[in-house]
Amino acid sequence: MYKPIKPISTKIALLFMMFLLLPSFYVEAQEKTEPGAVLLVYDSLAVGTDNEGNIEALQRLLAGFGVTVTLLARDGYRAGDMQHFNKVIGLVNASDMADSSQAYTDDLSHFAGDYLHIGGNVPAMVSTKLHLNLIQGGQDSVKLTVRSFTESSIRVQDTAYIEQSEGKAYGEITSGSIAVASPYGVIHEGIAYIPFFRSKHLSEWAMSDVLRDWLGITAESQSYVAFKDIYPFSDLELLVKLADRLYDAGIPFIASVSPVFDNTDYPAMKRYLETLKYVQARNGTILVNAPAVASTISELDRDLKKQMELFIDTLADYGIAPLGIGAEMYWSYDQLYVDHAMTLFDSALLFPNEKVMHKARTNTSYAFPSSLYSVQPDEWANYEDKGKVIEPLPMDTVITIPFFTNEEELGRGVQALMNSWLIFADYKAREHKVQTANHVITSRSGMLQVNGESLSLISERTSISSEYVYAPEAEQSFVKWFAVQNKLFIGIILIAISAFTVFFFLGSRMYKRKYYK
Amino acid sequence: MSVIDTQNLSTINRRWAALQRWFSPAVLASLGVLIITSLALFVSPYIGMADNGDYFRILYSNGLYFNAPDYDSQYLGHFVKNYGIFQYYNENGATLSSSQSLFIRLSIWINQWFNSNQFDIRIQAALFTLLYTGAIFLLTESLTWKLKAKQGYMIAGITIFIFGDTAYTAFFNSFFSESIVLISMIYLFASVLLLYRHRFNDYVLMGIFLISGLLLTTSKQQNAPAGIVIAVTGILLIFVRKQKSFRVFAASSLVCLFAAGIATYAFIPQQFVNINKYHAMTRGVLLQSEDPEAALKSFGIDQQFAVLGKSIYYEPYTTIDVDSDLLQKQFYSKYGFGQIVAYYAAHPDQAGKMLDLAAKNAFTIRPEAMGNYEKSEGKAFGAQTSFFTAYSDIKKMLAPKTFGFIVIWTIIIIGLYLPSFINAWRDKDRRRMLRLPHMVSMIAMGFSGILVSIIGAGDADLSKHEFLFTLAFDIVTFATAADAIQGNLWRSEKRQPSVTLSHSA
Incomplete structure (x- = not known):
């Protein structure tokens, strides 16, 4: 029989439904802030140089922000690859190497999304948008300051220092070869530039600050x-x-x-x-x-x-x-x-x-x-x-x-x-x-x-005994039958031995009688 | 009988005589094996053995490297015939810990006449095939000399059937040391049997005995006991001739072999690699133990390692890296070969169970895990050849796979050869006494193969580790069958020059 829902129950039901739906709203809200996918294009793995491992470090940082990363070597870049992304990172480890992909350079010059450039050979698009004025350094030792942390004596080679730029600056690099401190990184309207990046150095942390803003992440971290x-x-x-x-x-x-x-x-x-x-x-x-x-x-x-x-x-x-x-x-x-x-x-x-x-x-x-x-x-x-x-x-x-x-x-x-x-x-x-x-x-x-x-969390431990049957005994069939059979055979053998003894005794007596008369 | 029939008969007789003159059973057997092996190894599709992961050490230490870009995907599945030759400093260090290195170096040297960048394993296979042909010649000669022609050819046929089997010869196209074990063991057996039959020069045969014994003993660490067994059971060889020079030569050869055995054994602690050590415990001691935790405690190992019981080293996903520092410090360092021997001695019931387990794989010549064909042949991953494998297939199928059978087989062989030994003993004929100890020597080497396998690696990889036994079984059984065909199993040898084949001593 149909029973109409009482108004009070309806309210409770609606409240309950809202409560049920709350997590899904929350998830949707979370999804909206997800930074999405990033294309990371590098020119060289920098094996045997100070930069070795920086690609992996960048991948881990991006993973830490919950970003899906597509990693591509510049050699493997095909025209149009960039179109599937609205965020691209270009990492240059060997600025002295000739450009190995014209397709990449061409695509980048027309790229409308957010772009972060790390290392040398700064694309014209980045220089223009950031109004970059760089000082090219040689072999140098620099000090990097990020928030309250400082790392001194970082050896760098052919690094460009930001003398002038437009946008928000991050961190601080000081060196004997430049008169004033230069920012470690800069972002302006989705375009960002970082002169160098090393793994297992403070630059990883400095990079994380730049990435957070570049990816547009606002959530509190722990x-x-x-x-x-x-x-x-x-x-x-x-x-x-x-x-x-x-x-x-x-x-x-x-x-x-x-x-x-x-x-x-x-x-x-x-x-x-x-x-x-x-x-x-x-x-x-x-x-x-x-x-x-x-x-x-x-x-x-x-x-x-x-x-x-x-x-x-x-x-x-x-x-x-x-x-x-x-x-x-x-x-x-x-x-x-x-x-x-x-x-x-x-x-x-x-x-x-x-x-x-x-x-x-x-x-x-x-x-x-x-x-x-x-x-x-x-x-x-x-x-x-x-x-x-x-x-x-x-x-x-x-x-x-x-x-x-x-x-x-x-x-x-x-x-x-x-x-x-x-x-x-x-x-x-x-x-x-x-x-x-x-x-x-x-x-x-x-x-x-x-x-x-x-789950109930009870902090008590039970002592575990060592007694355990590691190799369960194989199931035996016809046990009784074999036991009877065994007894039967033992009986037959005993009778045979007795008979043999008797025959042996009789035989030896007959032999002695025949030959020792 | 018509004139034509008489003519036909005389033609047949002439051809039979010519066959006997130019193709003695030994020549026929060696030619047969040579042709079958060449067809298998050097005619497409080439037959070889896939790498099971063991090649790395022997290859890199001899100046070779994997140059196939997809080498990793061919492990266990496909035979690879080409390898790169290091053109620069080899950081892996050139070690000569095994007699196998000698053959690899020689093959590389020959290979470099044709190509200095790439090594073709078929060069090594060709070298082994030639050596093997010589071994088969001596083996057949030792069993058919002075024998009636029909019996001789029958034995030659059996020789081809057993030793031409590609389960044996496929090893030549591989970097497994089994190929050296195969060749040297046959040379070793044939040399003593030829000495027994007084065929060929005793000094030359003694030389072959020494060289093959040394190659066999030093071919792999597992064969260390072989040197000691050969030296001990070969003592009678000293007394075969009365000349002082021969006795000194024979005695010093035996000392050399004994020393080689000890030296190879001395290398075992370093070469007793983690893979075998892991299996010796998890697939050996812990496998049949009723109380693995107590067994571990007896080695001074934490009882918690019982969770590794029955596990194998090759598991793709494991709780811990099997080569980790933790296992090195808390597991591998706690036991060695000696401790495991002592454990089995104290637990004979467990040792018995392990021997029965070993017997199940003791009659397999070709390990099932490794494929025989190149990837380019388009055969399935791990596919094995069926070309001339009748003997190995029948053996694997029909042999009773219990340790009891092995014991009965041993008793029968010794029982069959004992009367002739006693007769020779009574006649004080030292040369005629050689046969029984030699058979015992082969059997003992086979047993050592089984024991070392169990102690050294539990029940893992038994079919490959027990190669020494399966080969010793074949040689001894074959020689016994040949002696049975001759009818001189327990009788003393009778030399009948008038009815023998015409080739001279």
């Missing part, structure tokens, strides 16, 4: 601390101590834990899970680290997606909610790793590349809705800091620390974090989602849910 290199055979007691110390110090942290694809029912694995559950209860967030890629060739047909899902499911079944993936950056430029592992997560922590093992390399990166820019702890120490409170970098940043090997290291590491002026945010306070065929794991405002059910 800092996190993460520990990686956590394995089932790491010192698990040390991991517990780390969790306790950080919990006591009020520092939320991320643990990027190595996945296990086999023997997930072994006691050793249970101890690993028990420890991770404890870490989660002590304000730690669990991320699944990408597995080590042992070889790009293998006769073994392994399905990475199934393996990753197995580990995520194992964690979820044990009451652990992994909220993202920790991987070297090249993973996001590989179609196989993206399709089979990264798409299970909507959040990532991208480490610098250590050992690149591509399987299906692509030029275009996979951009995550939430991606953290990883910084090594020693990088902070390299720069002279004038201020007291360190401002967070313009993108979400994570200080990544390899898990400690002993208590002394742990003590020093935790103390350094407590002494630092950085304010570390709780990763699970943001929205994250991990989805497998069996589980949907989410976090929202610090609440962890698996398949819609909230």
Whole structure:
């Protein structure tokens, strides 16, 4: 029978619907501010020079801003490639090299979108729009100042200094060869210029300031601390101590834990899970680290997606909610790793590349809705800091620390974090989602849910016994029959031996009677 | 009988005599193997072995490099015949740790007469084929000398059937040391059997024995025990002749082989690479253990490493990089060859299970993992040839794959040769005593192959690691069959010059 909805219930229903729709509005709003795709064109990898690694550093910075990057060497540029983008970055590492792509130069001269030029051979379009007046330097040593940080004695070669320009200036370069300080970068109406860019230098941070404005990003950024290199055979007691110390110090942290694809029912694995559950209860967030890629060739047909899902499911079944993936950056430029592992997560922590093992390399990166820019702890120490409170970098940043090997290291590491002026945010306070065929794991405002059910965070550990049947005994059939058969044979053999003894005795007697008479 | 029939008969007899004169069984067998091998290796489609990842070390240390742009995609699947020759300083260091390097260097030297930039592996294959033809000649000669013609040709036919099999000869078109093991083992066996039969010059045969023994022992680290086995079981060789010069030569050869075995063994700790060490634990000790955590503790390793149990080194995605510092410090550094031997000695039940596991792969000549064809042939990835592989296929299919069978086979062989040995012992004929210890030597080398495989790498890659056994099994079984055809398995040798083939001693 039809029952009309009461006005009060209608109001509640409408309120409920609004509440349901709120996240989608929020997501839409977020999508609008997404910087979109960027084409990054470089002339040389700069192998063996001071600039080596700057392309990767730029890729990581852009990933930190959640940008999809398409990487192209200038040699591989085809006329019209630029048309698909409204933001292009041109990186020149070898200004003495002849222009290897007329198509690129031609397209750039007519390009109407935003353009950022890094390095020498500044295009006329950039010089004109920025009203650039450059001083060409030779071999030099410069000092770079960004916000409250300073790095001295940076060796540069053939760098142009901005003497005069129009637009917003960023950072400051001082050198003996120029009379006044020159800006590190400048932006005017979507056109930007940066004279040099190095990886693992303060120029990475200076670049991040320029990129943020050039990409038009306005969201607040936060800092996190993460520990990686956590394995089932790491010192698990040390991991517990780390969790306790950080919990006591009020520092939320991320643990990027190595996945296990086999023997997930072994006691050793249970101890690993028990420890991770404890870490989660002590304000730690669990991320699944990408597995080590042992070889790009293998006769073994392994399905990475199934393996990753197995580990995520194992964690979820044990009451652990992994909220993202920790991987070297090249993973996001590989179609196989993206399709089979990264798409299970909507959040990532991208480490610098250590050992690149591509399987299906692509030029275009996979951009995550939430991606953290990883910084090594020693990088902070390299720069002279004038201020007291360190401002967070313009993108979400994570200080990544390899898990400690002993208590002394742990003590020093935790103390350094407590002494630092950085304010570390709780990763699970943001929205994250991990989805497998069996589980949907989410976090929202610090609440962890698996398949819609909230996880209880109890910081108790259960001791795992070593007793386990590793090799189950094969099922035996006809046990009774064989037991009877055995007894029968034993009987027959005993009778045969007795008969043989009797015959032997009789035979020897007959022999003796016959020949020894 | 008509005149025409008589003429026909005499023509047949003449041809038969000519065949015997120009094509003795040994010549026929070696020619047969040469033709089949040449057809397989040097006529398109060329047959070879795909790289399983092991080529890198031996190639780069000998001044060669992978120059195929798509080399990575051909691992395990396709045979690659061309490699680049370093034109500049080789930073990988030129090491001569294996006798295989000698052949590679010689092949490169010959190759450079034709092309100084690119190495064609078929040059090496040609070198091996020639050496192999010589080995087959000596082997057949050692079994057919002074034998009735029909029996001799029957044995020659069996020789071609077994040793012409492309599962064996495909190794020549590869950088696997199995090709050297194959050739040197046959030379070694033939040289002693020829000494036993007093065929050819004893000094020359002793020289062949020494050289082939040294090449075999030093061809790969796994063969270190072979040198010791050959030296110990070859003691009777010293007493074959009474001349002091021969005895000194023989004794010093045996000392040399023993020393080569020890020296090769001494290299094992450095060469016992992570890949084998990993498998020795995860696919060996932990594989059959009822309590892996306790087993790990007995080696002083953290019990948590039990999660690595049964895993293999080649897994594409792993919890930890198998060559990482953490595994180096906390896992690999905790055990070696000796500790694993001691573990199996203390756990004979586990050792027994491993031996049974080993027996399952002990009769495979050609590892299934590696393809035989070049990529350009358009064959499927990992496709293997079926050209002249009847013997290896039958062997793999029919051999009872249990360790019990291997033990019974050993007892039968020793039992068959024991009476003739005892007779020779009674007659104090040292030369006639050579045969049994030599058979025991081959069997012992085969066993060493199995044991070293299990201890050194668990059950991983068994079919490739047990090559020494499968070859020893073939040689010994073949020689026993040949002796059975001759009818002198347990009888003492009778020399019957009047009914033998006409080629002279």
